[in-house]
Amino acid sequence: SRASLVLVSDAIRARAHAWIDKAPRETRVEFKAPKRSVEANAKMWAMLTDIASQKTWHGLRLSAEDWKALFMDALDREARLVPNLDGNGFVNLGRSSSDLSKAEFGGLLEIISAWGAENGVVFHDTSN
Numbered sequence: 001s002r003a004s005l006v007l008v009s010d011a012i013r014a015r016a017h018a019w020i021d022k023a024p025r026e027t028r029v030e031f032k033a034p035k036r037s038v039e040a041n042a043k044m045w046a047m048l049t050d051i052a053s054q055k056t057w058h059g060l061r062l063s064a065e066d067w068k069a070l071f072m073d074a075l076d077r078e079a080r081l082v083p084n085l086d087g088n089g090f091v092n093l094g095r096s097s098s099d100l101s102k103a104e105f106g107g108l109l110e111i112i113s114a115w116g117a118e119n120g121v122v123f124h125d126t127s128n
Helices: 010-022 038-054 064-074 102-118
Strands: 081-083 090-092
Touching: 038 064, 038 102, 064 102
Parallel strands: none
Antiparallel strands: 081 090
């Protein structure tokens, strides 16, 4: 009932056309921009790890994942908190960075890089 194709060749594009031609009425079709590369993902985690090992936030030592949430918020993508069902905490309803397009992900890397430069972070992964 679900299928996904990445349009990387004429053959795959033709397969997508064939699927659309054969799809029953009311089938939902979704088009998404290309996602980030494995290398870009590795660069993000290397940068976040450098920040996590060198900086604190309001006196707290944050994990790389915590820093990612802060930078995603700067990209206007993540920190939407609501009370949990038990009423004793919060749930983040934000979007995952894995849903970002290549352009949005590039913007995220720029925000991380700029913040690091402004705050004296030494980035060890200089690739990309």
